[in-house]
Amino acid sequence: MVSAGERSLRAAYELGRVAVGRGLSLLDLAEVHHEALRSEIRLEGVDAEAVVRAAGEFFLESVSAYEMVRRGFEEVRQAALLQQSRLDMLRQLSDFLADTSLVSDAPGSLEEVMRLIAEHARELIGARLCVVSLTDDGRTLRASSYSADDVDETGDLEAAHLSAVASLPHAPEERMRAELTSLDGKELGSLELFGKEEGFTAVDKATLVHLSQVASAAVERLRLHMTEYTPEN
Amino acid sequence: MGDDIIVSIHSDQDMVVARAQSRSLADSLGFSRTEATLIATAVSEIARNILMHAGRGEISMRPLREDVRCGLIVVAQDSGPGIRDVSRAVESGFASTGGLGLGLPGARRLMDEFEIESEPSEGTTVTMTKWRMRDDLERIRERRVRRVVDSGP
Numbered sequence: 304m305v306s307a308g309e310r311s312l313r314a315a316y317e318l319g320r321v322a323v324g325r326g327l328s329l330l331d332l333a334e335v336h337h338e339a340l341r342s343e344i345r346l347e348g349v350d351a352e353a354v355v356r357a358a359g360e361f362f363l364e365s366v367s368a369y370e371m372v373r374r375g376f377e378e379v380r381q382a383a384l385l386q387q388s389r390l391d392m393l394r395q396l397s398d399f400l401a402d403t404s405l406v407s408d409a410p411g412s413l414e415e416v417m418r419l420i421a422e423h424a425r426e427l428i429g430a431r432l433c434v435v436s437l438t439d440d441g442r443t444l445r446a447s448s449y450s451a452d453d454v455d456e457t458g459d460l461e462a463a464h465l466s467a468v469a470s471l472p473h474a475p476e477e478r479m480r481a482e483l484t485s486l487d488g489k490e491l492g493s494l495e496l497f498g499k500e501e502g503f504t505a506v507d508k509a510t511l512v513h514l515s516q517v518a519s520a521a522v523e524r525l526r527l528h529m530t531e532y533t534p535e536n
Numbered sequence: 537m538g539d540d541i542i543v544s545i546h547s548d549q550d551m552v553v554a555r556a557q558s559r560s561l562a563d564s565l566g567f568s569r570t571e572a573t574l575i576a577t578a579v580s581e582i583a584r585n586i587l588m589h590a591g592r593g594e595i596s597m598r599p600l601r602e603d604v605r606c607g608l609i610v611v612a613q614d615s616g617p618g619i620r621d622v623s624r625a626v627e628s629g630f631a632s633t634g635g636l637g638l639g640l641p642g643a644r645r646l647m648d649e650f651e652i653e654s655e656p657s658e659g660t661t662v663t664m665t666k667w668r669m670r671d672d673l674e675r676i677r678e679r680r681v682r683r684v685v686d687s688g689p
Binding site: 309310313316320323363364368372374376378 | 555581
C-alpha cells in the first residue's frame with residue numbers, strides 16, 4: 304500500500320477488479336483496506352501522514368472498478384424505467400381502444416368518446432389538463448379532463464375549465480397540441496394538453512401524435528357508425 | 537499533433553505506463569484526482585482489451601483545448617481480429633467482460649464520448665474523450681497570460 308507510484312495504483316485497480324469479479328461488496332473492500340491501513344500505521348518509524356495519503360490513493364483506485372459497475376447499474380435502471388413506461392403506454396392505449404370500441408350509437412356517444420380521449424391522453428402523458436375539441440355540424444364540442452388537484456367537486460366544470468386554462472402558463476414547453484384529422488385529411492378538431500411539472504418531453508410529443516391518430520380513427524369510426532345506423536338509413 | 541503521447545502496448549508493464557501518462561495529462565489539464573483516476577481506469581480497460589484480444593497495439597493521447605472546456609482524447613489501436621458486433625461489445629453482458637460492466641462497456645461509461653471502429657481481421661480503433669468545463673476565472677487568467685506573451689519582452 305505504501306509503495307507509491309503507478310505500479311502500486313495499478314495493483315489497487317486490479318484488486319478492485321478482482322473484488323468485483325468475485326462479488327465482494329464495497330463494504331468488504333473498505334473493511335480490508337481499513338485493517339491494512341491500521342496495521343501499517345502501527346509499525347514503528349512509519350510516517351503516518353504519508354501512509355494515510357498513499358492509502359487514500361490506493362483506495363480510490365481500488366473502488367474505480369465499482370464505479371464502472373455502478374454506472375452500468377444506473378444505465379440498466381434507466382432502460383428498465385423506459386421499458387416500464389412503454390408498457391404502461393401500451394396498456395393504456397389498449398384500454399383506450401377497448402373503451403372506445405364499446406361506445407355504441409346511443410345519444411351522447413360522441414361526447415363519451417371525447418371524454419375518454421381527454422382522460423386517457425391526460426393520464427398517459429401526465430398533464431394537468433387535456434382539452435378535446437371537435438367540430439360537429441358547425442358546432443364546436445369540447446371535453447376536458449383535469450388532474451384531481453383542479454377539480455372542485457361542487458363547482459361548475461365549465462368554469463373550472465376556463466379558470467384552469469386561464470391560470471396555466473402557455474409557454475411552448477408547457478402546452479402541446481395535435482390536430483385530429485380524418486383519413487381523407489379533413490380537420491375533425493384538436494387535442495390539447497397543458498401543464499406538466501417537469502415539462503413535456505420528446506416522448507410525450509410522440510405519444511400525443513400517436514394518440515391523436517388513434518383518437519381520430521375512433522371519432523371517424525363512431526361518426527360512420529352513427530350515419531350507417533340512423534333510423535333514416 | 538505535437539502534444540501526442542504514444543504508448544506501445546505489448547505487456548502488462550505498458551499498461552502501467554499508459555495509466556501514468558493519462559493520469560499526468562489529466563492532472564496537467566486540471567481534472568480532479570477522482571476524474572484522473574476514472575480516466576486512468578478507462579485507459580487500463582482499453583489497454584487490457586488490446587492485450588487480451590490483439591496481443592499488441594498502441595495508445596495515443598492528446599490534450600484538447602477549447603474556449604469553454606478542455607479535455608483529453610485517447611485513441612487505442614490494434615491490428616487484432618477485430619470485433620464482429622461492435623454495438624454488442626459496448627453493452628454489459630458481453631461475454632468477454634463476464635457481464636459485470638467492466639471492459640469496453642465500463643470504459644465507455646467512465647468517459648464522455650466513446651467510439652469504436654472495427655472490421656473483422658483488420659483490427660480495432662477505440663476513441664474516447666473526457667471533457668472538463670473551464671470556469672470564468674481560468675479563462676480570464678489564460679487570456680491575461682496570452683496577452684503578456686503576445687506583447688513580448
